[in-house]
Amino acid sequence: MHALFFSSFIWFFSWTLLIRPCFPARILAGDSLGAVQPVTIEYEGASNETWQGFTRFLDAGVGDHVAGMSELKRYFSRFGYLSPLAEATSLTDVFDGSFQSAVVKFQTKMGLPVTGRLDAGTISAIMAPRCGVSDEDGHGGGGGHQSLKAVRHYAYFYGRPRWGLGSPSTLTYAFSPDHTVNYLEPDDVRAAFQRAFSRWSAVIPVSFEEVEEYGTADIRIGFYRGNHGDGEPFDGVLGVLAHAFSPENGRFHLDAAERWSVDFRKEKSKAAVDLESVATHEIGHVLGLAHSSVKEAVMYPSLRPRTTKAELKIDDVEGVQALYGSNPKFKLSSLLESENSSNHGGAGLQGIRSSPAAACSAAFVVFALLSCL
Ligand SMILES: [Zn+2]
Ligand SMILES: [Zn+2]
Numbered sequence: 001m002h003a004l005f006f007s008s009f010i011w012f013f014s015w016t017l018l019i020r021p022c023f024p025a026r027i028l029a030g031d032s033l034g035a036v037q038p039v040t041i042e043y044e045g046a047s048n049e050t051w052q053g054f055t056r057f058l059d060a061g062v063g064d065h066v067a068g069m070s071e072l073k074r075y076f077s078r079f080g081y082l083s084p085l086a087e088a089t090s091l092t093d094v095f096d097g098s099f100q101s102a103v104v105k106f107q108t109k110m111g112l113p114v115t116g117r118l119d120a121g122t123i124s125a126i127m128a129p130r131c132g133v134s135d136e137d138g139h140g141g142g143g144g145h146q147s148l149k150a151v152r153h154y155a156y157f158y159g160r161p162r163w164g165l166g167s168p169s170t171l172t173y174a175f176s177p178d179h180t181v182n183y184l185e186p187d188d189v190r191a192a193f194q195r196a197f198s199r200w201s202a203v204i205p206v207s208f209e210e211v212e213e214y215g216t217a218d219i220r221i222g223f224y225r226g227n228h229g230d231g232e233p234f235d236g237v238l239g240v241l242a243h244a245f246s247p248e249n250g251r252f253h254l255d256a257a258e259r260w261s262v263d264f265r266k267e268k269s270k271a272a273v274d275l276e277s278v279a280t281h282e283i284g285h286v287l288g289l290a291h292s293s294v295k296e297a298v299m300y301p302s303l304r305p306r307t308t309k310a311e312l313k314i315d316d317v318e319g320v321q322a323l324y325g326s327n328p329k330f331k332l333s334s335l336l337e338s339e340n341s342s343n344h345g346g347a348g349l350q351g352i353r354s355s356p357a358a359a360c361s362a363a364f365v366v367f368a369l370l371s372c373l
Contacts, residue, residue: 051075051127051239061117062100069093075126076102079301080136081109109135109293110301128302129273131281132232132243135301137290154299154319155290157246162288162323163218164248169206169324173197173252174214176222181256188262189275193221196279196310200287203317204324218248219286223256241273241303244282246290252282264306271305278303280310289319314339 053068054075060066070091076082081102100116107114110125118126137155163171175189190210197208211217227233232243234255242254254260260275261267277298284299292299297315314335326332 050235054123054126057118058120058123059118060095062095062097064095065093066095067093069095069099072126073099073102076106078134079106080134081105106135109291111293111295125302128304129238129241130302131278131285131291132234132240133285133291133301135291153293153297154315154322155292156288156319156323157290160288160323161247163206165206165324170209171206171218172209172211172216173219173221174211174217176214176220179222179224179256181223181260184260184262184275192262192276193279196276196283199280199310199312200283200320201327203312203327203330204287204320205327206287206324217250219250219252219283221252221254223254223260225256228253237271238273238305242278242282244285246285247288250286252286254278254282261306264308273303273305274308274310277308277310280312284316284320287320288323289316292316292319 050071054072057066057069057072060069070093073082073091076099077084082098095118103118103122104114104116106112106126107116107122110122112121112125113119115122138158138160163169165171173193175186175193180186180189194210201207208219214220224234226236230251230253234240234253234257236255236257238258240255241258242252244252254275259267259269259272260278261269261272262275264272264274280298281303289299291301292315294300294313294315296309297313298309298311299316299319300309303309312335314332317330317332317335
C-alpha cells in the first residue's frame with residue numbers, strides 16, 4: 001500500500017516536473033476536472049492549483065533555498081504553524097530553523113513521522129484538501145476517561161468556548177436562502193445535515209432543530225464563493241473546502257466552488273467532496289472542537305475527494321463530551337466495541353449511529369476565526 005502510494009507520488013511528481021514545470025493552469029470545476037487533470041486527481045493529496053506547486057519542495061530540509069518557499073511559509077502561518085511574527089521576519093525562500101520547527105509541529109499534528117524535512121508524506125499531507133480552520137488550538141484534551149486511553153488527541157479553541165445552553169438544550173440551524181448550490185436537491189442537503197447533526201446529538205445532551213428563519217438561527221449554513229466578507233476567502237476547487245466558527249458564533253460556510261456530493265453513486269466527478277462528512281466535521285467546530293491529530297477522527301483537518309468520513313470516533317466523542325457531558329442514552333462501551341471491531345476490519349460505529357444512520361459521512365471543516373470572537 002505504501003509502496004503503491006509512494007510510486008504514485010513519484011509518478012505524479014515526475015509528471016509535474018516534466019509537464020508542468022511552472023504554476024499549473026487553473027483547475028476546472030466539476031466533471032471536466034477529471035478529463036483535464038487526471039493525474040492530479042488520482043494523487044492521494046489532490047488539491048487546488050496553489051498547493052499543487054508545493055511538490056517542488058519535495059525533500060527540502062534546513063539550509064535549502066527553493067524558489068517560492070515563502071508561499072509554503074504563508075500556508076504554514078495560515079494554518080497555525082508559524083506565528084505571524086515569524087512570518088513577517090522570515091518570508092524568504094530559505095528553509096531556516098524556525099521553518100523546520102513549523103514542519104515538525106505540522107508532522108506531529110498530522111500524525112506523520114517527524115523528520116523535520118519535506119518528505120513525500122509531508123508534502124502529500126500539506127496538499128490534501130482540508131478544512132479552512134487553523135490547526136492552532138488552545139490546548140489538547142486529556143481530562144477524564146484516562147482509564148480508556150492514555151493519550152487524547154482532541155483539542156479545543158482558545159478559552160475552550162462552548163455554547164451556554166439552558167434546559168432542554170437545543171440549538172437551531174437554518175440554511176441561507178441566497179447562498180446555495182443549484183445542482184443539489186434542497187431535501188438531499190437537508191437530509192445530509194440532519195444525519196450529521198444527529199451524530200453529535202446522539203452523544204451529548206444537545207439537540208438540533210432546523211428552522212426557517214435564517215437571521216436568528218443559532219447556526220447559519222451557506223455556500224459561498226471566493227471572498228465572502230469574513231476575511232477568509234475560499235480558493236476554488238479543492239484546497240480549502242469549508243470553515244466554521246467556534247462558539248457561540250454559529251457561522252458555517254461551505255466553498256460553493258467544490259463539487260459537493262450527497263451520493264457518490266450518482267456524482268461521478270473525481271473532485272467530488274462528501275457533503276455529509278464535511279458537515280459532520282464543521283459541526284464539531286461549531287460546538288467548540290478544534291482539530292484532532294487522530295487520522296481516523298472526524299475532527300482531523302483533511303479529507304480526500306470521493307471519501308466519506310462521518311462516523312464519530314472515540315476521540316471525537318470524548319472531546320465533545322468533555323464540553324457538554326454525555327447523552328444519557330449514549331453507551332461508550334458500544335462505541336469502544338465498534339471501534340475495536342472496526343480496527344479489525346469490522347463494520348464501524350453502529351453503537352453511536354442514531355436512527356437511519358447514514359452510510360456516508362466524513363469529516364471536515366471549520367475554521368475558528370478566533371480574531372472574530
Ligand atoms: Zn466564511
Ligand atoms: Zn476543521
